[in-house]
Amino acid sequence: MPDPDPGAPTPVPSQLSAVLRRRKRPDIIADKVREMIVAHRLAPGDRVPSEWLSPQSQGASRGTLREALKILEIQGLTTSKTGPGGGVFVSGVGADEAIRLLDNLFLFHPPSIADIYAIRKELEPLLAASVAGKLSSDAFAALQETIRLYEDEPKTAEEEYGQRLAELDFHVELARRTDNALLGFLCTFLVSLLRDMTACRAIYREANPTLRETGLNYQIRLLRAIKAGDAERARQIMREHMATAEAYMLERAEVVRD
């Protein structure tokens, strides 16, 4: 199937006028390659046949193909390795990379704390319920480890801030364990929004012993419920946790704004 016309230098495809309207050549090629990848059932780790990205088979120059490759790479679908046996490989897309792609979305109109918590109040309880009774022992170990990072009273503002991030990590850790990967991704995304929000960073720097205490309390109770496999109780605890956290964040946001 490669090389239908070796003599011609750059045989411009006849479909050129049809599709080239707004979308540019590299985009089209990238889509074509992506379709080939799914059509051939290539899995992460598999090598992408170099013919698919060769000037002969696509009728485009190396530079253009390189841009097409760049698109796939940025979208996280492929990685390239140098050296012999190197080339282009399919790579599974991790949640973290995907979230980075969304960074630009709310760059100019960031969601409010209220917006984020309105959604977290719905999804985090669902998350808690979804993992109830389903966590392995090393999952518990990881969660306990995260909690340990903030079970001591913080001494400095830096420690305060670090502990708040660790509290968020608790939720990320939970999200990592759910069977519902989609739910896990969304919850992680919401946490990363909070983490990056400047308004939150200001709030997180403030000392608040009571909030830390109650938060710790919630999470310990939550772990107990999860271990017991009591989905409804886990859901309810998380619901309360979110409600108090939201109330606090909104109240502080009011104050910090001034």
Added chain:
Amino acid sequence: MPDPDPGAPTPVPSQLSAVLRRRKRPDIIADKVREMIVAHRLAPGDRVPSEWLSPQSQGASRGTLREALKILEIQGLTTSKTGPGGGVFVSGVGADEAIRLLDNLFLFHPPSIADIYAIRKELEPLLAASVAGKLSSDAFAALQETIRLYEDEPKTAEEEYGQRLAELDFHVELARRTDNALLGFLCTFLVSLLRDMTACRAIYREANPTLRETGLNYQIRLLRAIKAGDAERARQIMREHMATAEAYMLERAEVVRD
């Protein structure tokens, strides 16, 4: 500007995860330009100074700069225009573009119908409540128009399929109108997952007059509640709508699998 925020003790405390991939030159340049854009408070529509992408200022060739530009463009942060007065411009990232970036995320491990509906059951009612009493008259016109597309009995399988997509569009239209842009984005994303799922496509092709009838019924009642500004009723109607839709999809998925 490698020194953006002198007041902050921890500029970027915990990167979400260690990125394993070696950062290449275009990636670095792209990041630098992105930082410049936010540091200079450039808004969508503003022109990106050409110096920022000139070989002289970055010490890279035009090809490399072009790749960096490609990255920003793929991420949806910029668009380019040719001609005099043209150049690179900051562009707000639309929800649709952002969703396309996520296409690859669940390419190899697509979420199940159950996973998606578990989340939709939480978020769509929230969406319905959030727009109650807040829709303009032309928002209603658009929603009515969408409903009109499936108020007649479908004649062919194609029509059947088209109507199902229109039903999904109803939710997208709703998502477009909420004040909570984050919620709108997530709901749109979930719909697009359903739309692209092959399992769903198979189900959508089946004729099911009763489901269409009840769905239509729900959406008319929903519009009434929204117009009346009754958030709780809107939430409840959507809750029921999602529950029945989920039940149907899960049941059909069982059958279609065989």
Added chain:
DNA sequence: AGATATTTGTTCGTATGTATT
């Protein structure tokens, strides 16, 4: 309307870097 200037888009040839054997 048409020529022109400006800016992005595409291509080729070549050189360099890097990891494997």
Added chain:
DNA sequence: TAATACATACGAACAAATATC
């Protein structure tokens, strides 16, 4: 260490698009 296979980077030239005169 050397040979290799592959990605990455550079620069010059050309093509296409588009606003202005």
